[in-house]
Amino acid sequence: MQKGIGTMALSRQDPVVRERIEWAAVQVFADSAFHQVTLQEIARAARCSLQTIYRYYGDERLGSKEALLNACLHHGLEQLAERMLDHLAGIDTFRDRLSKVFWVVLDFFDRNPQMGRMMINSVYPGRWGSDTTSGQQRLTELFLSGLREGQEAGILNDQVTAPILLDFFYGVLLRIAQMHLLRGRPGRMADQHGVLFDMLWRAITV
Numbered sequence: 001m002q003k004g005i006g007t008m009a010l011s012r013q014d015p016v017v018r019e020r021i022e023w024a025a026v027q028v029f030a031d032s033a034f035h036q037v038t039l040q041e042i043a044r045a046a047r048c049s050l051q052t053i054y055r056y057y058g059d060e061r062l063g064s065k066e067a068l069l070n071a072c073l074h075h076g077l078e079q080l081a082e083r084m085l086d087h088l089a090g091i092d093t094f095r096d097r098l099s100k101v102f103w104v105v106l107d108f109f110d111r112n113p114q115m116g117r118m119m120i121n122s123v124y125p126g127r128w129g130s131d132t133t134s135g136q137q138r139l140t141e142l143f144l145s146g147l148r149e150g151q152e153a154g155i156l157n158d159q160v161t162a163p164i165l166l167d168f169f170y171g172v173l174l175r176i177a178q179m180h181l182l183r184g185r186p187g188r189m190a191d192q193h194g195v196l197f198d199m200l201w202r203a204i205t206v
Contacts, residue, residue: 073119
């Protein structure tokens with residue numbers, strides 16, 4: 001067990017090394033449950049020493065493996081949130097905004113299947129939303145505001161709260177993505193975006 005190795009400040013870390021470690025960690029976490037993964041496996045995949053991982057993510061007493069998983073998850077979700085915000089710019093109609101979010105998520109997991117498998121295998125439900133990034137927070141606020149507008153306009157079901165509508169929307173979307181990856185289905189999920197979104201739209205509208 002490594003002890004006594006101080007964590008290096010983020011400003012002093014080499015972003016190339018950090019990216020390589022997190023890329024390797026995603027591959028390893030994607031193939032095994034969190035409790036089965038060892039830092040030694042990740043170090044081998046990243047072609048770095050254990051000491052480097054401890055310096056970048058804390059020593060073993062502070063939970064380097066959990067800190068590394070969190071870093072991978074937060075980096076992936078921040079990328080996804082930023083893509084959503086970029087794609088939502090300039091879209092006026094309410095239905096088209098929701099449709100674009102739906103497409104962006106499917107396309108993200110088509111392009112990053114290992115990130116999706118990591119979330120399935122290693123990210124427990126209690127970890128979701130425990131430490132959101134600024135991009136995720138902005139997206140959630142924007143999304144909730146839009147859902148409330150849809151309810152007030154009589155377009156969306158107003159018999160439940162906007163946060164429940166948000167959970168329903170993401171629940172359906174993430175289930176589709178997860179099962180596509182778990183079952184190894186052929187083709188891109190985003191290619192079925194139109195019919196899948198139409199099904200969801202009918203479920204949440206009045």
